[in-house]
Amino acid sequence: METREIIRKKRDGGKLHREEIESLLRGYLQGMVRDYQMAAFLMASFLKGLDDEETIWFTDIMVSTGKRLDLSEIPNPKVDKHSTGGVGDKVSIVLAPLLSAADVVVPMIAGRGLGHTGGTIDKLEAIPGFRTDLSLLELRNTLWETGVVISAQSEEIAPLDRRIYELRNATATVESIPLIASSIMSKKLAEGLNGLVLDVKTGKGAFMKTIEEAEQLARKMVEIGNASGVKTIALITDMDEPLGRAVGNSLEIRECINILKGREEPGLSDLILTLGAYMLVIAEEMVVFNENDDSVSFKDIEITDELLDAKRLKLQGLIDSGDALSKFVEMVESQGGNPEVVANPALMPVAKNILPVEAPEDGIVQEIDAEGIGRASVLLGAGRQRPDESIDHAAGIILNRKSSQEVKKGDFLAVLHYNDDRNLEAALKLVRESFRIGKEPPPERELIKKVIF
Numbered sequence: 001m002e003t004r005e006i007i008r009k010k011r012d013g014g015k016l017h018r019e020e021i022e023s024l025l026r027g028y029l030q031g032m033v034r035d036y037q038m039a040a041f042l043m044a045s046f047l048k049g050l051d052d053e054e055t056i057w058f059t060d061i062m063v064s065t066g067k068r069l070d071l072s073e074i075p076n077p078k079v080d081k082h083s084t085g086g087v088g089d090k091v092s093i094v095l096a097p098l099l100s101a102a103d104v105v106v107p108m109i110a111g112r113g114l115g116h117t118g119g120t121i122d123k124l125e126a127i128p129g130f131r132t133d134l135s136l137l138e139l140r141n142t143l144w145e146t147g148v149v150i151s152a153q154s155e156e157i158a159p160l161d162r163r164i165y166e167l168r169n170a171t172a173t174v175e176s177i178p179l180i181a182s183s184i185m186s187k188k189l190a191e192g193l194n195g196l197v198l199d200v201k202t203g204k205g206a207f208m209k210t211i212e213e214a215e216q217l218a219r220k221m222v223e224i225g226n227a228s229g230v231k232t233i234a235l236i237t238d239m240d241e242p243l244g245r246a247v248g249n250s251l252e253i254r255e256c257i258n259i260l261k262g263r264e265e266p267g268l269s270d271l272i273l274t275l276g277a278y279m280l281v282i283a284e285e286m287v288v289f290n291e292n293d294d295s296v297s298f299k300d301i302e303i304t305d306e307l308l309d310a311k312r313l314k315l316q317g318l319i320d321s322g323d324a325l326s327k328f329v330e331m332v333e334s335q336g337g338n339p340e341v342v343a344n345p346a347l348m349p350v351a352k353n354i355l356p357v358e359a360p361e362d363g364i365v366q367e368i369d370a371e372g373i374g375r376a377s378v379l380l381g382a383g384r385q386r387p388d389e390s391i392d393h394a395a396g397i398i399l400n401r402k403s404s405q406e407v408k409k410g411d412f413l414a415v416l417h418y419n420d421d422r423n424l425e426a427a428l429k430l431v432r433e434s435f436r437i438g439k440e441p442p443p444e445r446e447l448i449k450k451v452i453f
């Protein structure tokens, strides 16, 4: 099948056959289809879309070109969480060890920064020695020993997503419902999961700017997950404003360590506990291991507020007792990282320079545009514009004020952390423009907008 004809068909809005998608994707993996052809195909798909059937084939072929983890001999429920991408979204780094402390096995395959959003893998690599390139065998062994792992796509697991993900980042083809759905679900379906909770972001800093688009994406992924035997629930959550106070790799790991030590961060802590509560509901109430073989079935239950509160309380208890932090240390050690970062976060890269951003007037912070902060943090070096670019793990932004907080003229709204000042002026301008200050308290923002089963 000629690659150029497949690209032309999608460019003209045609529907592809499964064989055409297969020929393109397998050809790309084998090096017969070039990066520039795949980039053209991605742009055509971005502009013309892939319908439901094409998206399912695309995902299925992405999964089948790699290996799948088989964790059926581990007698615990395996449940993961994945976000569609946000600014300051460090939830996975707290949730994985937290759920593992609750005896849920978490085999998390995560991604690097995409567009203006950060990536779990880049953040974890701020920890000296932390390996995110585990082989299939290492993943299995680590999961047997510690019950939790966070690693990247590899030549074995989701190899196509590894390459297409980088290409999408460099070609402005990220914000596409079928491409996001297939990217996320190809990783998740390779993990050998029983359950999955998806955090579908919507708002200024999300790839899905409107709740309608977010719902469409959520429904697509929930359908793919459930049809593949993985109990899948999606939460549509707010991404108008960055999550927490830190944006940038080492800075975000510091914030995660503080949360695991018991410090609460409004919004971020609530989201961690709520997503974790849904993961626990799946693991403890819905997954049923059949006695005679290693198959799994699901019990349909009503997820009440009382049930969610009980799960949140349990998770909070695991933070308060220090068990979740101990799991984090175990995870870091098992992946070759230096666990001393917990006591001494300065062992992670620290920027040589800081620059405070002052409030221009008295007032109340109305909003902080998450996309502006994300783009500023990429400009400071925390993210990449091209696949081969290295990132500066020390660079980023600390938000000293969040929305609804009062400021006086000259107070520090944020502090920029940087080593390279090439884009400093542009970053500073973006951060200034991202803060909107007014006189009246802004309306309260709803963190969880919708739950899709």
Ligand code: URA
Residues within 6 Å of the ligand: 083, 084, 085, 111, 114, 174, 179, 180, 181, 183, 184
């Ligand atoms: N996360 C992913 O893994 N893929 C995307 O396309 C977006 C967010």
